[in-house]
Amino acid sequence: MSEAVNLLAIRAYWNTHIHDLDIATAPAGSAEFFSQLAAYRYNKLHYLPRLVNFDGFAGQRLLEVGCGIGIDLVRFAAGGAHVTGIDLSETALDLARTNFAQHELSAELEQMNGEAMAFHDDQFDVVYAHGVLQYTIDPRRMLAEIHRVLRPGGQAILMVYNKYSWLSALAIITPADLEHVDAPGFATYSSRNFRSMLxxxxxxNIIPERFPVKTQLHGGLQARLYNDLFVGTFNALPQPLVRWSGWHLMAFADK
Ligand SMILES: C[S@@+](CC[C@H](N)C(=O)[O-])C[C@H]1O[C@@H](n2cnc3c(N)ncnc32)[C@H](O)[C@@H]1O
Incomplete structure (x- = not known):
């Protein structure tokens, strides 16, 4: 398949599979809709505000590659960062624009390929890409672009999925699906492999994160077993035994 066709496939997928959208019950685009999605996100990813100081970039130029509907980008903007968000999905960007309007915050939001960005060298102090490298055609090319647009001394904050995680193990032994496993480009990485790309x-600094929390999305026996048995048992295990198995590999890296 040609590169252009691949990009179209990625865009088409994310135009119709916006991350976590199913969780919201409020009308799409309402303040309550974004508030439900943010609450869900920071419950599931409760590590995120602990590891990423959303208020710590005031006055800095921050780019989010693959910003989706802008939940994290709004937090960076609320913390005083000058934010730019790019994504291939126009549907996600439309919602991101509404999200910023609902919060009365401003952002540069553009449809752009993170593997070939129309930004100058050294243009940003921080580049954030959470859950994006694992869905693009050529993650090394995206990383080269992230490096190029970062100023010397600037920081990249990245997240990919861990190949050797509790969730991939669960997906092998139960009918549970990994997130967006059907998306074009889907890939998982060992910590070592991810480091070799950086x-x-x-x-x-690569930190395994995201451990089991109770699901709000599913019902029935399988969900009850997961919530009542698996989540409790896993989280009772000693941390040193399970820390390596976090589903998200967060990387903090300087240019
Ligand atoms: C799993 S979603 C993550 C969205 C958001 N970062 C989050 O954490 O909720 C992946 C996003 O990456 C975007 N994406 C994938 N490849 C891209 C590329 N080459 N350039 C820009 N965005 C891309 C998709 O359109 C999609 O919105």
Missing amino acids: TAFSNV
Whole structure:
């Protein structure tokens, strides 16, 4: 398949499969809709505000690659960062624009390919890409672009899925699906492999995160067993035994 066709396939997928949208019951685009999605996100990813200081970038130029509907980008903007968000999906960007309007915050939001960005070298202080490298055609090319647009001394904050995680193990032994496993480009990475892709950066710190929390999305026996048995048992295990198995590999890396 040609690159252009691949990009169209990625865009078409994310125009119709916006991340976590099913969880909201409020009308799409309402303040309550974004508030439900943010509450769901930071419950499921409760590590995120602990690891990423959303208020710590005031006055800095922050780019989010693959910003989706802008839940994290709104938090960076509320913390005083000058934010730019790009995504391939026009549907996601439309919702991101509404999200910023609902919060009375401003952002540059553009449809753009994160593998070939129309930004200058060294243009940003921070580049954030959460759950994006694992869905693009050529993640190394996206990383090269992230490195290029970061100023020297700037920081990249990235997340990919961990190949050796509790969730991938669960998906092998139960009918549970991994998130967006059907998306074009879907890939998982070992910590070592991810580190080997970040050699252009310095001070690389990779942290496995995202451990089981009770599902709000599913019902029935399977969900009850998961919520009542698996989540409790897993979280009672000693941390040193399970820390490596976090489903999300968060990377903090300097240019
Ligand atoms: C799993 S969603 C994550 C969205 C958001 N970062 C989040 O954490 O909710 C992946 C997003 O990456 C975007 N994406 C994938 N490849 C891209 C590329 N090459 N350039 C820009 N955006 C891309 C998709 O359109 C989609 O919105």
